[in-house]
Amino acid sequence: MWLTAIAVAVLKHLRQTEGLKVNPRLARLITDEQLHGVIDHFVRLLDFPPSDLQRSAGDTDGHLAPRLRAVNTSVAIFLDGVDEYFNKHIESARNRPSVAGELSPDVWHFAQLGLVEVAYQLRRINHRLKVFAAVRKEAYARLQTTVMAQQYRGSAIDIVYPIESLREIFINNVRLEKPDRMVRPERLRTDPLEAFLGRTSITDIYTGVQENAFDYLWRHTLLRPRDLMTIGERLATLRPEERRNEYRLKEAVNQAATEIAQEYLVEISPYVAGLNLEQVLRRLPGHVLTRDEVEQLFRTHNAPSSALEAQQVFCALYQVGLLGHVHHDWVRGEWVQRFLRPGEGTLQSDGILPAATHYLVHPVLSEVVGRLNPAYLQRIDRVNIVGHGVPWRGTPSIDRTVASGMLFVLAGDIHGFGGLMRAGVDAPVRQALEEAVRKWAQGAVCAETSAGDAVFIVHDDPVALARAGRHIIDEVYRALASLACGSLCTMAKC
Numbered sequence: 001m002w003l004t005a006i007a008v009a010v011l012k013h014l015r016q017t018e019g020l021k022v023n024p025r026l027a028r029l030i031t032d033e034q035l036h037g038v039i040d041h042f043v044r045l046l047d048f049p050p051s052d053l054q055r056s057a058g059d060t061d062g063h064l065a066p067r068l069r070a071v072n073t074s075v076a077i078f079l080d081g082v083d084e085y086f087n088k089h090i091e092s093a094r095n096r097p098s099v100a101g102e103l104s105p106d107v108w109h110f111a112q113l114g115l116v117e118v119a120y121q122l123r124r125i126n127h128r129l130k131v132f133a134a135v136r137k138e139a140y141a142r143l144q145t146t147v148m149a150q151q152y153r154g155s156a157i158d159i160v161y162p163i164e165s166l167r168e169i170f171i172n173n174v175r176l177e178k179p180d181r182m183v184r185p186e187r188l189r190t191d192p193l194e195a196f197l198g199r200t201s202i203t204d205i206y207t208g209v210q211e212n213a214f215d216y217l218w219r220h221t222l223l224r225p226r227d228l229m230t231i232g233e234r235l236a237t238l239r240p241e242e243r244r245n246e247y248r249l250k251e252a253v254n255q256a257a258t259e260i261a262q263e264y265l266v267e268i269s270p271y272v273a274g275l276n277l278e279q280v281l282r283r284l285p286g287h288v289l290t291r292d293e294v295e296q297l298f299r300t301h302n303a304p305s306s307a308l309e310a311q312q313v314f315c316a317l318y319q320v321g322l323l324g325h326v327h328h329d330w331v332r333g334e335w336v337q338r339f340l341r342p343g344e345g346t347l348q349s350d351g352i353l354p355a356a357t358h359y360l361v362h363p364v365l366s367e368v369v370g371r372l373n374p375a376y377l378q379r380i381d382r383v384n385i386v387g388h389g390v391p392w393r394g395t396p397s398i399d400r401t402v403a404s405g406m407l408f409v410l411a412g413d414i415h416g417f418g419g420l421m422r423a424g425v426d427a428p429v430r431q432a433l434e435e436a437v438r439k440w441a442q443g444a445v446c447a448e449t450s451a452g453d454a455v456f457i458v459h460d461d462p463v464a465l466a467r468a469g470r471h472i473i474d475e476v477y478r479a480l481a482s483l484a485c486g487s488l489c490t491m492a493k494c
Contacts (some may be wrong), residue, residue, distance in 0.1 A: 002118040004056055005042035007064035010075055010129065012036070016067055022059040025052045038079060068125050079115065079133040086111050112139040120148075120155055137343025160341070161225060163389075167193075167214055170228050183240045196235070198244040206380045219387035220257040220363050222264060222321060223341050231256040254367060261322075261364040264342070268320045280313045282372045286379030287361040287386055294359055315353055319345035322365055325356035326392045335392040337384075358394070360386045407445060408465050410457040414476060417453035425483060426452060432479035433472070440468040440475075 008030055011017045017030050035041055086108045112135040119131035143152050174192045179185040183198030194200050202216045221227030234256040242248045317323035324339035370377040383393050420426040430452045441447035446458040459465035
């Protein structure tokens, strides 16, 4: 259907539909002058009965595709919002019949996957035809298991917004506000964010930490531009004097975060509809959970099947980015919090949580869970601020043995070695030093030579280290003595 819709729209746009011999139903579609865009034709094709669809597919291969190959004009086609058109298939219960037929999330997925495949095929039909289509990551993830995954990946751009880009987007929208809507209009040129919010930092009342103002805003989003726009709209409705008040600012941000969470829960509802999400949320003791607490939540369910369901709820929340965990970032060299972005994980939960000492409930869920479970809001961590990429200030309770002890270091170099290098007679001394370290530093924690005359040895036995040092000095001295003797003999012959 996508290939037919695109072919008809392009050929009509280029006025190259004359003489097409296709079935009557498709012919009427082609001659309908009220239909222009790809989506216009695609929607009408959805109403075709199966028999006409099959005939149209044959006509597309036999008549429309050859004409597309002959197109010698560059054409760019932009398609967006396909997922929204099929939202009814993911907003309702699975496979419930409607006036449009059976409802199934598979329709939502396949409508987008088919568009990806056709866009790729059109590149091979005619390189002058360019299809730019936006599809949801949740749908695109299904293509990663196909044999064409690598080819599709080469033609796709994964849109991920780093924090810096989100900040820039937010500030650009702040600049669109009128100066009289600013808390500090005199700061609009130098610091638009401070001008809008009236502050550069926000105090966390539980930890006492002074948090960067924008960090506070994006921490209450799912790292999507539209989430920041939701928060921005809430803040913009406040009068400047209200926005100046830190409590009112926080209140508006948290209301927006709750709105973001509710909308997102609707989006992912097909993938958690079979799970008793509400029951598990009612049992959450707080927004920071230890591994033992998570496992205890599994065990508190009476039946084994209910325990499995609870585990699946946690795994589902993790996959959709509403449950994070503490992990060690080896690049930063510290423990940090990590939440998956929407679309980063597959919406089909694999039933496995990453190993971690602590799990974290996303801040956008605070009010949602608090309404179901008031005790949840009473147990707020007094050390850590929860958010993606935020350092973990608590000590992870990992079972590991820490050994302490004393080590001894020997470091030195050969006096006058530079003169030997300038005379070109340093090679025997280099060799003697390397062989001496290799021979006498056995059993050391670390032993190395560098620059030809430098030695560095670490040992846990000071006596052994001193003995090795003495032998190395002797070996190098003998090499220097041999070198000096050779020089004297040469002078005597002269």
